[in-house]
Amino acid sequence: xxxxxxxxxxxxxxxxxxxxxxxxxxxxxxxxxxxxxxxxxxxxxxxxxxxxxxxxxxxxxxxxxxxxxxxxxxxxxxxxxxxxxxxxxxxxxxxxxxxxxxxxxxxxxxxxxxxxxxxxxxxxxxxxxxxxxxxxxxxxxxxxxxxxxxxxxxxxxxxxxxxxxxxxxxxxxxxxxxxxxxxxxxxxxxxxxxxxxxxxxxxxxxxxxxxxxxxxxxxxxxxxxxxxxxxxxxxxxxxxxxxxxxxxxxxxxxxxxxxxxxxxxxxxxxxxxxxxxxxxxxxxxxxxxxxxxxxxxxxx
Amino acid sequence: xxxxxxxxxxxxxxxxxxxxxxxxxxxxxxxxxxxxxxxxxxxxxxxxxxxxxxxxxxxxxxxxxxxxxxxxxxxxxxxxxxxxxxxxxxxxxxxxxxxxxxxxxxxxxxxxxxxxxxxxxxxxxxxxxxxxxxxxxxxxxxxxxxxxxxxxxxxxxxxxxxxxxxxxxxxxxxxxxxxxxxxxxxxxxxxxxxxxxxxxxxxxxxxxxxxxxxxxxxxxxxxxxxxxxxxxxxxxxxxxxxxxxxxxxxxxxx
Numbered sequence: 001x002x003x004x005x006x007x008x009x010x011x012x013x014x015x016x017x018x019x020x021x022x023x024x025x026x027x028x029x030x031x032x033x034x035x036x037x038x039x040x041x042x043x044x045x046x047x048x049x050x051x052x053x054x055x056x057x058x059x060x061x062x063x064x065x066x067x068x069x070x071x072x073x074x075x076x077x078x079x080x081x082x083x084x085x086x087x088x089x090x091x092x093x094x095x096x097x098x099x100x101x102x103x104x105x106x107x108x109x110x111x112x113x114x115x116x117x118x119x120x121x122x123x124x125x126x127x128x129x130x131x132x133x134x135x136x137x138x139x140x141x142x143x144x145x146x147x148x149x150x151x152x153x154x155x156x157x158x159x160x161x162x163x164x165x166x167x168x169x170x171x172x173x174x175x176x177x178x179x180x181x182x183x184x185x186x187x188x189x190x191x192x193x194x195x196x197x198x199x200x201x202x203x204x205x206x207x208x209x210x211x212x213x214x215x216x217x218x219x220x221x222x223x224x225x226x227x228x229x230x231x232x233x234x235x236x237x238x239x240x241x242x243x244x245x246x247x248x249x250x251x252x253x254x255x256x257x258x259x260x261x262x263x264x265x266x267x268x269x270x271x272x273x274x275x276x277x278x279x280x281x282x283x284x285x286x287x288x289x290x291x292x293x294x295x296x297x298x299x300x
Numbered sequence: 301x302x303x304x305x306x307x308x309x310x311x312x313x314x315x316x317x318x319x320x321x322x323x324x325x326x327x328x329x330x331x332x333x334x335x336x337x338x339x340x341x342x343x344x345x346x347x348x349x350x351x352x353x354x355x356x357x358x359x360x361x362x363x364x365x366x367x368x369x370x371x372x373x374x375x376x377x378x379x380x381x382x383x384x385x386x387x388x389x390x391x392x393x394x395x396x397x398x399x400x401x402x403x404x405x406x407x408x409x410x411x412x413x414x415x416x417x418x419x420x421x422x423x424x425x426x427x428x429x430x431x432x433x434x435x436x437x438x439x440x441x442x443x444x445x446x447x448x449x450x451x452x453x454x455x456x457x458x459x460x461x462x463x464x465x466x467x468x469x470x471x472x473x474x475x476x477x478x479x480x481x482x483x484x485x486x487x488x489x490x491x492x493x494x495x496x497x498x499x500x501x502x503x504x505x506x507x508x509x510x511x512x513x514x515x516x517x518x519x520x521x522x523x524x525x526x527x528x529x530x531x532x533x534x535x536x537x538x539x540x541x542x543x544x545x546x547x548x549x550x551x552x553x554x
Contacts, residue, residue: 288373292320299313299370300455300462300530 011225016266017194018067018105018148019125026289028261028280031067031107031128031269032060033233036089037074037081042234042246042271050093057097061104063273068101069128070094070119071109075204077160083114091118098123107148111159113137120145128269130201130231131159133182143190150197150229151182155205163205171210172217175200176224183226197267199229202256203236211237215256222264230260231269233276254279262287302439302513302541303342303446306335307480308407309503309534310351310400310450312370331525331536336411336448338538344446346416347408348438350509351400351450352502353421356434361417363395365402400450400506408448416442422505424497428489431505435512449510451503453477453533461531463500472499473533476507477526480537483518485511501533510539517542 013025023029034056038048047053057068072089073081081089094106108119111131116138119127127142129135132154142149153175155166168174179198186196198221200214214221221228232238238252239245250272257268257276261283270276284290313319314329323329339347368375397405401419408417418441422431439445453476454469455462461469472495479487488511496504525536 285373290321291317291373294322294324295318295320295371296313296324296530298462299318300311300532 011223013222013225013227013264013266015194016197016227017192021105022194023266025264025266026284026287028265028284029066029105029267030064030273030277030280031069031229031267032057032063032065032273033069033071033269033271034060035074036070036072036093039074039076039078041074041076050096053093054096054100057100060273061101064277065104065273067105067107067126067267068097069107069109069269070097070124071128072115073110073160075130075160077162083112086110086112086115087118090115091122094119094122094124111135111138113141116141116147117145120147126150126195126197128229130154130199130204132157132178132201132205133185134159136185139182139186139189139191142186142195143192146192146195148195148197149186149191150199151179151186151226152199152201153178153205154201157205163203163207166205166207166210168210171206171213172200172220175214176220179221179226180224196226197229198224198226199231202230202232206237208237208240211235212241215259218260218263218265227266228260228264229267229269230257230265232256232260233270233272250275258283301444303344303444304339305447305449305510305514305519305539305541306339307449307451307507307510307535307537307539308332308335308404309452309532309536310403311452311530311532311534312399312403313530314403315365315367315370315406317367317374318371325529328525328527328529328534328536332407333410335524335536335538336407336413339446339448340408340411340413342446343444344415345442345444346418347413347446347448348418348420348441348513349401349404349408349448349450350420350422350434350438350506351398351404352424352505353398353400354423355421356423356426356430357421359397359401359419359421361419363397363419365399365406366396369396400502404448404450418445422509424502424505425493426505428491428493428508431508432489432512435509436515438509439513439515445513447510447513449503449506451506451510451535453501453503453528453535455500455502455532457528457533458531461528463531466499468495469499469501469533472496472501473528473535476501476503476533477523477535480507480535480539481521481523483514483521483539485514485518514539514541 107126108124126148234249453473456466519539
């Protein structure tokens with residue numbers, strides 16, 4: 001825990017580059033989740049079948065997703081999925097998306113460098129590591145392919161484990177310390193500065209109180225200058241806060257989305273693309289970063 | 301001497317910045333720009349802009365419209381301003397330009413005009429005679445004067461109009477449009493100021509200033525736009541005075 005390093009690295013938000021595109025601050029991106037798993041926590045197995053998964057890709061892109069995030073391993077503990085099986089689940093699918101949508105940004109949700117390499121070869125633009133740099137070679141792969149890299153905070157956790165009595169003197173200080181350390185490691189590995197994204201990783205290595213705290217203080221992350229990704233969608237911190245099962249967590253998710261958008265988050269990883277897009281656009285207009293779609297009231 | 305005159309409406313939405321991502325009324329903006337361009341083409345020594353305001357007075361050339369009064373987001377820099385002077389608009393020693401004059405100035409700048417300006421507001425309650433006298437005075441301010449009249453018709457033309465529907469609005473606006481189309485300046489001077497106020501037709505004093513500025517035979521008139529897409533009557537017209545033996549129209553069309 002070191003808030004001094006956070007203060008030292010305080011900087012204005014700059015350009016975010018993904019693939020061959022550049023996104024200035026004030027132009028947040030929506031990342032639509034497509035799980036290639038039989039046991040995801042939210043609507044399990046709904047996109048296990050490849051044709052159904054591709055339908056889901058069509059839907060999230062039609063609904064306005066800028067990025068499609070493809071994952072082959074659920075976050076929760078369960079049956080072992082080794083790198084070969086993870087690659088089998090995701091990489092051919094990424095190739096198919098790339099073939100169908102040459103311009104869409106594709107993210108591979110993985111912590112393993114073997115999967116990351118195969119995903120980049122298939123056309124992925126971003127390696128979305130939710131597990132805090134558990135495999136250091138993932139940064140080398142991002143550097144080699146000119147891909148983006150998500151540097152996330154998981155505290156003391158290992159991949160696919162649940163938090164057990166985690167405690168922090170100051171959870172946001174710990175988040176800032178870990179994600180900036182990972183960002184420096186990525187820079188040293190050769191990942192381009194404007195392709196490094198940081199993520200507090202709600203629910204990962206955190207109880208509900210911790211996730212609420214990092215939501216409330218997300219501006220401390222955006223003040224580092226690194227683009228901030230948030231993955232809030234239907235997560236347990238929303239469910240525990242409102243005492244609701246996954247399929248009833250959309251309003252709570254959108255409330256958290258609005259707060260993170262207000263604090264300047266730039267990538268939102270979501271299940272409900274259209275609803276999230278509306279919230280993000282509305283907050284962007286309130287922040288004064290985007291004009292209303294059409295303003296006539298009182299102006300005629 | 302008046303070289304040319306134009307009539308344009310002055311809704312805030314004429315400023316492209318204010319309607320958001322959607323241009324909303326591109327055809328209205330184009331019509332206004334065409335009218336302003338024709339004014340500039342008449343090679344005036346000065347362009348006089350007249351429009352309704354809270355008082356009858358002249359504004360100095362440094363005073364600008366404050367668009368942030370309509371869209372505060374434009375002031376804190378998040379949205380780019382497309383060249384309209386919003387920050388420099390408020391000098392601190394003077395109040396910002398009234399909407400009508402500010403939009404008139406905007407149109408002239410869009411038409412590429414960088415010459416002398418005379419910016420004059422006219423009070424809502426000014427008499428027809430006073431409005432006409434102002435128009436005459438403006439027309440005589442230089443050897444060659446072009447006049448831009450910023451004036452709106454009734455804002456009570458439909459149930460969804462800003463002022464709700466008043467059945468008298470349609471005949472009132474038709475009378476104004478007819479008078480301008482026919483170059484019938486006495487008809488403009490005869491407009492009922494009280495009725496205009498009731499119909500929220502804020503253009504009445506400016507139309508009457510036009511009547512005072514245009515002496516001699518009826519001008520040649522082109523109506524460029526006449527509609528009420530939001531329940532407010534918008535009229536765009538170009539007027540070419542026919543007062544001397546050397547018509548400017550030959551050069552304009554050439």
